[in-house]
Amino acid sequence: MRYELYYWPSIQGRGEFVRLALEEAGADYADVARMPARGGAGMPAMMRLLSGVSVACPPFAPPFLRVAGTEQLIGQTANILLFLAPRLGLVPKREASRFWAHQLQLTIADWIVEVHDTHHPIGGGLYYEEQKREAKRRAANFCVERLPRFLGYFENIITRNPGWAGGLAGRAASYVDLSMFQMIAGLRYAFPRTMAKLEPKHPGLVALYDRISARPRIAVYLASKRRIPFNQSGIFRHYPELDTSSA
Amino acid sequence: MRYELYYWPSIQGRGEFVRLALEEAGADYADVARMPARGGAGMPAMMRLLSGVSVACPPFAPPFLRVAGTEQLIGQTANILLFLAPRLGLVPKREASRFWAHQLQLTIADWIVEVHDTHHPIGGGLYYEEQKREAKRRAANFCVERLPRFLGYFENIITRNPGWAGGLAGRAASYVDLSMFQMIAGLRYAFPRTMAKLEPKHPGLVALYDRISARPRIAVYLASKRRIPFNQSGIFRHYPELDTSSA
Numbered sequence: 001m002r003y004e005l006y007y008w009p010s011i012q013g014r015g016e017f018v019r020l021a022l023e024e025a026g027a028d029y030a031d032v033a034r035m036p037a038r039g040g041a042g043m044p045a046m047m048r049l050l051s052g053v054s055v056a057c058p059p060f061a062p063p064f065l066r067v068a069g070t071e072q073l074i075g076q077t078a079n080i081l082l083f084l085a086p087r088l089g090l091v092p093k094r095e096a097s098r099f100w101a102h103q104l105q106l107t108i109a110d111w112i113v114e115v116h117d118t119h120h121p122i123g124g125g126l127y128y129e130e131q132k133r134e135a136k137r138r139a140a141n142f143c144v145e146r147l148p149r150f151l152g153y154f155e156n157i158i159t160r161n162p163g164w165a166g167g168l169a170g171r172a173a174s175y176v177d178l179s180m181f182q183m184i185a186g187l188r189y190a191f192p193r194t195m196a197k198l199e200p201k202h203p204g205l206v207a208l209y210d211r212i213s214a215r216p217r218i219a220v221y222l223a224s225k226r227r228i229p230f231n232q233s234g235i236f237r238h239y240p241e242l243d244t245s246s247a
Numbered sequence: 248m249r250y251e252l253y254y255w256p257s258i259q260g261r262g263e264f265v266r267l268a269l270e271e272a273g274a275d276y277a278d279v280a281r282m283p284a285r286g287g288a289g290m291p292a293m294m295r296l297l298s299g300v301s302v303a304c305p306p307f308a309p310p311f312l313r314v315a316g317t318e319q320l321i322g323q324t325a326n327i328l329l330f331l332a333p334r335l336g337l338v339p340k341r342e343a344s345r346f347w348a349h350q351l352q353l354t355i356a357d358w359i360v361e362v363h364d365t366h367h368p369i370g371g372g373l374y375y376e377e378q379k380r381e382a383k384r385r386a387a388n389f390c391v392e393r394l395p396r397f398l399g400y401f402e403n404i405i406t407r408n409p410g411w412a413g414g415l416a417g418r419a420a421s422y423v424d425l426s427m428f429q430m431i432a433g434l435r436y437a438f439p440r441t442m443a444k445l446e447p448k449h450p451g452l453v454a455l456y457d458r459i460s461a462r463p464r465i466a467v468y469l470a471s472k473r474r475i476p477f478n479q480s481g482i483f484r485h486y487p488e489l490d491t492s493s494a
Contacts (some may be wrong), residue, residue, distance in 0.1 A: 056407055057347050060354045060400050072343050076353040083346055096319050099330055100304050106323040107307045109353075113360055121368050121381065123388035134368065134381045141370035153307050160303055 001087070002068035003029040006046045011234040012186075012227075014077045014112065015063040020178040021081060023221040025088035030068075031226070049073060078105045085175045092170035101169040104157065104176045108183060111150045115190065116235045118142045118242055128239070139242035143194045147187070151202050154180060158204035166207060173212065180205065181212035186236030191243045248334070249315035250276040253293045258481040259433075259474075261324045261359065262310040267425040268328060270468040272335035278473070280309075296320060325352045332422045339410075339417035348416040351404065351423045355430060358397045362437065363482045365389045365489055375486070386489035390441045394434070398449050401427060405451035413454060420459065427452065428459035433483030438490045 003022060007015030009031075022029045035041035046062065049055055059075030065083070066073055074083050082102050085091035091101050116124075121138040122131040157168055168176045184205060188195050199206050212218055221227055230236055250269060254262030256278075269276045282288035293309065296302055306322030312330070313320055321330050329349050332338035338348050363371075368385040369378040401415065410418040415427060431452060435442050446453050459465055468474055477483055 056409060057350075058403070058407075059350070060357075072346075074346055074350065076350045079346060079350045079353055082349070099319075099321055099326060102329070103304075103306070103321065103323045103326045106326055106353075106356075110307075110360070113357070117364070117368075121364075122384050123392060125392055126388070131384075134384070137369050137378075137381070141373070145370060145372055156305070160305075 001028070003027055003084075004032050004066045004068055005029055005063060006032050006049065006065070007063040009034040009043065010228065010231075012182075012230065012236075013063075013234050016182055016228075017077050017108075017175075017179045018063055018065065018080050018084070019226070020182060020218070020221075021084055021088060021090055021175045023226070024173070024175075024178055024215065024217055025090060026217055027088055033062075078102065078109050081105055081175050081179075088175075090173075090175040090178070092172075092174070097170055101174055101176050104154075104168055105179060107150075107153070108176070108179050111146075111183065112235060114142060114146055114150075115186070118190075119237050119239060128237075132241075135239075135242060139239075140244045143191060143244050147191070147194065148198060151198055151205060155202040155204050158208065166204070166211060168208070173215065177208060177212055178218075181209050181218075184209040185213075186230065186234075189230040190236040190238050192238070193243045248275070250274060250331070251279050251313045251315055252276055252310060253279050253296060253312070254310040256281040256290065257475065257478075259429075259477065259483075260310075260481050263429055263475075264324050264355075264422075264426045265310055265312065265327050265331070266473070267429060267465070267468075268331055268335060268337055268422045270473070271420070271422075271425055271462065271464050272337060273464055274335055277315075325349065325356050328352055328422050328426075335422075337420075337422040337425070339419075339421070344417055348421055348423050351401075351415055352426060354397075354400070355423070355426050358393075358430065359482060361389060361393055361397075362433070365437075366484050366486060375484075379488075382486075382489060386486075387491045390438060390491050394438070394441065395445060398445055398452060402449040402451050405455065413451070413458060415455070420462065424455060424459055425465075428456050428465075431456040432460075433477065433481075436477040437483040437485050439485070440490045 005015065005018055005022065007013065032041045033043050033046040037044050050058060057073060059073055063077055063080060064073050064075040065080045074080050091098055118139040119128050119135050120131060121134045128135065154168065158166065161167060161169065167173055168180060213222065252262065252265055252269065254260065279288045280290050280293040284291050297305060304320060306320055310324055310327060311320050311322040312327045321327050338345055365386040366375050366382050367378060368381045375382065404415055405413065408414060408416065414420055415423045460469065
């Protein structure tokens, strides 16, 4: 089965959570918007599906996924992972475990919005420079209140997981663990000083990060050109003035 | 089957999306945190599950659901609806339709965050009065950019739905339609002037609102004491200074 992922071609963004799952599983997939437009792919292909009048079920925004050769488009990052994970062997088989993994992924989705809004607290359509004053206030609140709350919650989940010592859900690495790896990676890029202070209190998450980044397929992926570097257009951005180490 | 819903007892909030589904289906359920603490229910019961050290899979925040007599807690509003909808007959049976309905629900979830952040753009732990200046800017952006974008998207989805003339997903009223009713109700409460200007451009959504509010069980529920009135502690709040009718 071949998967087509549609996402903005120049950032990790929300698409990265899907890429990590596809890479870990060694899935056959195309990152369509990063392919040449000449061959019928690229950004034009993505925009056609996003705004095309002939699409019955258009997504609100990227990322979205299509099983090659089918019509169905699946949008919303957590929904894509809900669809993919059983097919890629990245979630336990029990129904209760799948709801639990999805619940954790949705909590990560909430967290991602809060990370994004540290640099865009007024509006996504405005430049950072147009909302820098508000960003400083929001980022300070994030570093002091919200970031410790999210990290503490997930550290607690790892500690309580009766299945696999070291993972968030079940007995083996799941897609939620891959997403948590990405959160830690992004937070280290965006808030290095704050994370340096908080990490010693969250050894389970740090160990999870190390374990995921050492998985053979993930390690190969991270060293490849398929992994887009963090940059100042993505969700995780490094503005030193927002990294208030007073946390 | 009896369901236990756990949510803050004095606001509609995110719990209302679950309440509407349970009410429409005529389900047997308890709104636990609104019951007397003497009988072992009430807020103490909710807080025990939220922070109890003996809970293996604690939710990050309310709402969460339990099937009475079982251990499993299901958190995250959209996840609760994903679990409940097939059991309550509020979603089509085809797998593709369920992913589509869930995708729409997750887009509504994103929209709810943006509604909340119009009055709390800096931090949920601060009072509105402490972030009023930023709230005015964010609300203006919401009314001009984001609200029309979300309304336009869902109006488009109703128009394209090949199944049921008037609903968002499938041939019959689904939980997504109930959630959309709640969005329109809340937006009318919070942004009456802006909504009065935008509604004529979105006749499908207005008709959906009318149709859902007239459904027999929903009409009974809305007139009952079980429906908590909108108030200034919920997600939808009416601050006239944020309702910029320039939209």
